[in-house]
Amino acid sequence: MTRDDVTRDDAAQTNPAQTGPAPDGALPADTAPTAGRVPVWLAALAGVAAAAVALGLAELVAVFTGARTAPLVAVGGVVVDTVPEPLKQFAIDVFGVHDKTALLIGTAVLLAGFAAGIGVLAVRWPAAGVIGVACFGLIGVAAAVTRPDVGPFAALPALVGALAAAVVLWSLITGPLRPAARPTPSPVVPGAGAADRRRFLTTVGVTVGAAALAGASGRWLAQRRGVATARTAVTLPAPVDAAPPVPSGVDPPATGLSRYVTANRDFYRIDTALVVPQVDPVDWRLRIHGRVTNEVTISYGDLLGMDLVERYVTLSCVSNEVGGDLIGNARWLGVPVRDLLLEAGPLPGADQAVSRSVDGWTCGTPTEVLLDGRDALLAIGMNGEPLPVEHGFPVRMVVPGLYGYVSACKWITELELTSFADFDAYWVPRGWSAQGPIKTQSRIDTPRRGGELTAGQVTVAGVAWAPHRGISAVEVRVDEGPWQPATLAPVVSVDTWVQWVWQWPATAGEHLLQVRASDGDGVTQPQERTPVAPDGATGWHSVQVTVA
Numbered sequence: 001m002t003r004d005d006v007t008r009d010d011a012a013q014t015n016p017a018q019t020g021p022a023p024d025g026a027l028p029a030d031t032a033p034t035a036g037r038v039p040v041w042l043a044a045l046a047g048v049a050a051a052a053v054a055l056g057l058a059e060l061v062a063v064f065t066g067a068r069t070a071p072l073v074a075v076g077g078v079v080v081d082t083v084p085e086p087l088k089q090f091a092i093d094v095f096g097v098h099d100k101t102a103l104l105i106g107t108a109v110l111l112a113g114f115a116a117g118i119g120v121l122a123v124r125w126p127a128a129g130v131i132g133v134a135c136f137g138l139i140g141v142a143a144a145v146t147r148p149d150v151g152p153f154a155a156l157p158a159l160v161g162a163l164a165a166a167v168v169l170w171s172l173i174t175g176p177l178r179p180a181a182r183p184t185p186s187p188v189v190p191g192a193g194a195a196d197r198r199r200f201l202t203t204v205g206v207t208v209g210a211a212a213l214a215g216a217s218g219r220w221l222a223q224r225r226g227v228a229t230a231r232t233a234v235t236l237p238a239p240v241d242a243a244p245p246v247p248s249g250v251d252p253p254a255t256g257l258s259r260y261v262t263a264n265r266d267f268y269r270i271d272t273a274l275v276v277p278q279v280d281p282v283d284w285r286l287r288i289h290g291r292v293t294n295e296v297t298i299s300y301g302d303l304l305g306m307d308l309v310e311r312y313v314t315l316s317c318v319s320n321e322v323g324g325d326l327i328g329n330a331r332w333l334g335v336p337v338r339d340l341l342l343e344a345g346p347l348p349g350a351d352q353a354v355s356r357s358v359d360g361w362t363c364g365t366p367t368e369v370l371l372d373g374r375d376a377l378l379a380i381g382m383n384g385e386p387l388p389v390e391h392g393f394p395v396r397m398v399v400p401g402l403y404g405y406v407s408a409c410k411w412i413t414e415l416e417l418t419s420f421a422d423f424d425a426y427w428v429p430r431g432w433s434a435q436g437p438i439k440t441q442s443r444i445d446t447p448r449r450g451g452e453l454t455a456g457q458v459t460v461a462g463v464a465w466a467p468h469r470g471i472s473a474v475e476v477r478v479d480e481g482p483w484q485p486a487t488l489a490p491v492v493s494v495d496t497w498v499q500w501v502w503q504w505p506a507t508a509g510e511h512l513l514q515v516r517a518s519d520g521d522g523v524t525q526p527q528e529r530t531p532v533a534p535d536g537a538t539g540w541h542s543v544q545v546t547v548a
Ligand SMILES: Nc1nc2c(c(=O)[nH]1)N[C@H]1C(S)=C(S)[C@@H](COP(=O)(O)O)O[C@H]1N2
Pocket: 267, 268, 269, 270, 271, 272, 273, 315, 316, 317, 318, 357, 358, 361, 390, 391, 392, 403, 404, 405, 408, 409, 410, 411
């Protein structure tokens, strides 16, 4: 940047008549200083390029400081933790399992908008640009250092990113963005602006390209440092107590009916983690502490050496709407939580066992439930494989009968015995119930809503669940007529969902199909529709179809 540029810029600033963009060559000779005037969109582009550099470089630094310290992920994490409940539910409803991608893209778009603004400001007043970048850096630093369990260098990615952004912004607005100083204040040479613009765009292109490369390399390196390889290396021991064989008769013929056992790749995923925690089994420890007589710490090797059991357990999310698909059934391999708890010896009054994930997420399970003999597992295997990383590798909890948010801690690292009076787990202050037994639910998988069917026999089929109580009956009705009993497929235990089938002699016209289930105690699920918050939706699932 030359002295001349500064003078010109100052001149432009103090002359209110020159605030609008001036077309090249359209000015009289004595206003040549405005040759330094920069079109708004170029200035905005400079801001966006600076932001891209910040994020890309930060991503690279975060390879060493942890993926959750990268500014985009850290700020996104704060948003996830603080976003009001209705908005979170809206995101799940609209984006489903892609809610996190939507959040990251949304955050990036918002950031690009602000960065563009900073670019525009910076052109008029470079100091404003630097201050703007500093503000963003501070937000990134604040978000990163306040994330749970991030380590001492959490501030580094945002700091390095902000510094680089300031340098880039400064060079862009003072360098290629300003036309070269002209020896004499002659009329703007037509075409010179275009050449400057080309030079500028090339610089921006190269800068953004380099930023993208840095970001991509960061992600790639983080992936390589991830635990996929460690996971592949795990050999699961055989259980001493195997799961009962799946009875023949599950998966009755009905196109579109959920399989009795959900494949790992089809299993729903819900968690607050914007980047999947990478926990090396070699470093993994579970500490059982708090109100216990005997603090216990175990390693992954210890777990593998213990008596493992294998059980089918259906896992379901409290955010599952009536008819929703945030539910799955898998064969889990693990150590009964009860065995470990008894070793630790919960003290009287310790009515809550709080599981804590490596990323700070917590859930609270009634101690009593973990001790009452049901197959609550500290699981290491899912359908014959080590837990998939996004399902909690290396170790998670699975408790039959309780929604995931109060029991199914993934990437678990601590089990703290306390009381419900003394501690609120993650979702409780956010408006969800501290207690989360799974409500009896049923779902029509086929036919689908709006399905076009032909008159005659139509197979109506779906699933019903009331984990740990079991399902005693499923009934279907058409157009609010009499309830008809559906046929239940066999199940392994009361801890899984059940598939049901009903043959419908369908007649032409519009029809409403409805389903309701009764649990093992004979209690029928209520018709009344209630929202998912605070403790799970109720209501009958219904499907409108047309028969030709
Ligand atoms: N660490 C961690 N564990 C977690 C969660 C989370 O946000 N973080 N979400 C819970 C919720 S709400 C559910 S429904 C289940 C979902 O488990 P899945 O993703 O393996 O299906 O995980 C539970 N365990």
